[in-house]
Amino acid sequence: xxxxxxxxxxxxxxxxxxxxxxxxxxxxxxxxxxxxxxxxxxxxxxxxxxxxxxxxxxxxxxxxxxxxxxxxxxxxxxxxxxxxxxxxxxxxxxxxxxxxxxxxxxxxxxxxxxxxxxxxxxxxxxxxxxxxxxxxxxxxxxxxxxxxxxxxxxxxxxxxxxxx
Numbered sequence: 001x002x003x004x005x006x007x008x009x010x011x012x013x014x015x016x017x018x019x020x021x022x023x024x025x026x027x028x029x030x031x032x033x034x035x036x037x038x039x040x041x042x043x044x045x046x047x048x049x050x051x052x053x054x055x056x057x058x059x060x061x062x063x064x065x066x067x068x069x070x071x072x073x074x075x076x077x078x079x080x081x082x083x084x085x086x087x088x089x090x091x092x093x094x095x096x097x098x099x100x101x102x103x104x105x106x107x108x109x110x111x112x113x114x115x116x117x118x119x120x121x122x123x124x125x126x127x128x129x130x131x132x133x134x135x136x137x138x139x140x141x142x143x144x145x146x147x148x149x150x151x152x153x154x155x156x157x158x159x160x161x162x163x164x
Contacts, residue, residue: 023037023038023070023073024036024037024038024066024069024070025037025066026056026059026062026063026066029055031057032055032056032057033055033056033057033058033059033061033062034053034054034055035053035054035055035056035062035065035066035069036051036052036053037051037052037053037066037069037070037072037073038050038051038073039051039052039072039073040073040074040076041076043081043082043083045081045083045087045088045091046081046082046083048082050081050082052069052072052073053069054066054068054069081123081124082122082124083122083123084119084120084121084122084123085114085115085118085119085120085121085122085123085126086115086119086120088123089110089114089115089119093106093107093110113138117134117137118130118134
């Protein structure tokens with residue numbers, strides 16, 4: 001089902017229907033196989049193509065993963081952006097048409113609370129659990145505990161110091 005290009009890359013493709021174009025690829029990476037499928041969209045912040053990826057330990061499993069990723073891409077269930085929350089916040093703030101005092105309030109809350117905790121996180125990783133952990137932390141600590149040292153984000157990454 002695959003074709004060999006050179007000595008190291010094996011591409012496994014599926015017919016894309018009426019267009020006759022092939023979609024998805026599988027390539028060996030050491031003891032595993034990397035599966036990559038174009039998600040059919042561009043990152044709204046960076047303008048770069050988005051890909052869904054997976055890995056498998058054998059060619060048959062890789063083919064199953066490729067088939068699932070193609071279905072996800074067709075159903076538009078893939079990641080919509082690879083940008084961080086910080087970049088998304090900057091984009092959102094730039095498009096707000098509100099009074100300066102309202103914008104200043106937004107910025108204060110974002111810089112004091114949201115950006116230190118979640119700013120470096122990719123948007124696609126921020127789910128219900130991450131937000132619930134942040135809310136729990138906020139309820140326990142008020143304004144992020146007013147701690148002087150580095151904070152830890154709900155996903156475990158280290159954030160910069162919280163300043164008030």
